[in-house]
Amino acid sequence: METKVKTLPWRKAKPKSELKVKSSSKKKIWQNYELYLFLLPTIIYFIIFHYIPMYGILIAFQDYMPTQGVWGSPWVGFEHFIRFFNSYQFWNLLENTLELSFFQLLFGFPLPIIVALLLNQLRNQKYKKFVQTVIYAPHFISVVVLVGMVYVFFSPNGLINNFIMIFGGDPVYFMSEASWFKPLYISSGLWQETGWAAIIYLAALAGVSPEVHEAAIMDGASKMQRIRHVDIPAIMPTAMILLVLSVGNLMNIGFEKAYLMQTPLNVSAGEIIPTYVYKVGLQSAQYSFAAAVGLFNAIINFILLWAVNRAAKKLSGSGLW
Amino acid sequence: MSNFVMNRTKFWARKSREDKIFDVLNLFLLSGLMLVVLYPLYFVVIASISNPDYVYNGEVWLYPKDITFEGYQRIFQDGRIWTGYKNTVIYTLVGTFVNVALTLMAAYALSRKDLAGRNFFMFMFLFTMFFSGGLIPTYLVVKNLGLVNTMWALILPKAVAVWNLIVAKTFFQSTIPDELLESAQMDGCSNTKFFWKIVLPLSKPIVAVMVLFYAVTHWNSFFDALIYLNDEELYPLQLVLRSILIQNEASASMLGDVESFAAQQRIADLIKYGVIIVAAVPLLILYPFIQKYFVKGAMIGSIKG
Structure with a gap:
């Protein structure tokens, strides 16, 4: 099976005709x-x-004064970084950021693939279209409205608690308990983005020629076997690139949502590095310190991107660079 | 030929037991998934027109009870919503125009294989997908340019999205044949004329995709407004929504006449459901018609990644 897959037609690169202007x-x-x-x-x-702005990162190593500009402000070296590493919030921030990113990736990466594989097996084309249209829709809801929905549904007298009470449970104060912040953040993200993220895989699956499936059926392959040996290899390169890309944005993504979901009671679980940068930098105008924290975040992000790209290249031969 | 087709249909019809179980399970799973996505949206609709007391007590599940439009009446009495709507429409129109004009022109230039230095420019743009100055340095640039508290702070810093640039460039590369350009050049057609008279008319789908992608981004964006605008008169819809939905600040004009605190709470919830609908209405109406363009855009992007 393995050797056969390598020569399948959709894997061949199309020759490109280059226009040569002499x-x-x-x-x-x-x-x-x-x-x-x-x-x-x-x-x-x-x-x-x-x-x-990239050049402006220099202020992370200065005591930036708006009147002096980037050139006139005094240099302080790594002072802001050291202050951040020693602050009592540092480990909590780092843990929240990494944990949130990690779980988002853990569920957010495989779920669209599974949905696409299942959708691809639906025989009734009309029903397939309908399901697709419905599950794409939440992608277009704004963060504010999404978080607003989370607040009304998970309020003490909201939909979810009414449901819990039908089964005789006690109402849960979701938005004021720190332990619920991450599950709510992740699951609302899955609700919103899974369908949309499946599109790309569906496109890759549509590229598999029907002859391959027919040949597999001839050989007596069941649907599960065809998913395993035809569909999954076909979407592997796409999946790898998307994995690398999403790791590349791991530390940046979802910051608006985290900020909106924070309440005074759950902020200990909801404060992540980007929201901290916003609060320190723009709300209390410590520009240099916030820029240093932001740079630290970007560096972690880059290390993750580099590592996952290397791993992807080793495992499957396709990476981002 | 017909024999072949018949064989084929027979062949599809013959399903193993295992496949039948798979099909049933698959249908069940996907229908479940669809309900999970659909129900919250449906619930918002029915809750927005039900008597808030029933919603509060958990008696509204499948259909609205004791239908009332009080929530919507209160929403439309409020001036902030209208100002927000007006501002968002302006920002979306102007912003999308700037976005689409810049993106299409740049994407076309980059799609031309005879453009010297195109790889350099492409790298320059792609680089910013992974490296950026971050929030604070970008804010300082916008501030130093004097854009704070103007509409341009929401438009210029987001003038071109790299991802959309790639999508448009890929589209031009795959749909405008080189021969077309050659023959036009033979006839002495200039690049501008070629772009305007030949490329654009052939590229209506990508124009639609770009307009939609950018317009939705503008319509939904709130964070830029949060950091760059202080003047409430300039607030876009999403900021108004935030104060009603999340900060729980239904204004005096919305709740002023309601006496008891408990009743205020319930009506505030009713207003929230209504506001979600009001904010989503333009998209809800357009969505079924434009959905295929979004999908097309997402797919063009995936070809080249």
């Missing part, structure tokens, strides 16, 4: 000056709103 590069640039004008606003945008 002229010196100088002439090429002059000929296409309009294309550079097309690009110009976007280049300016990236420089101003992405590259200048």
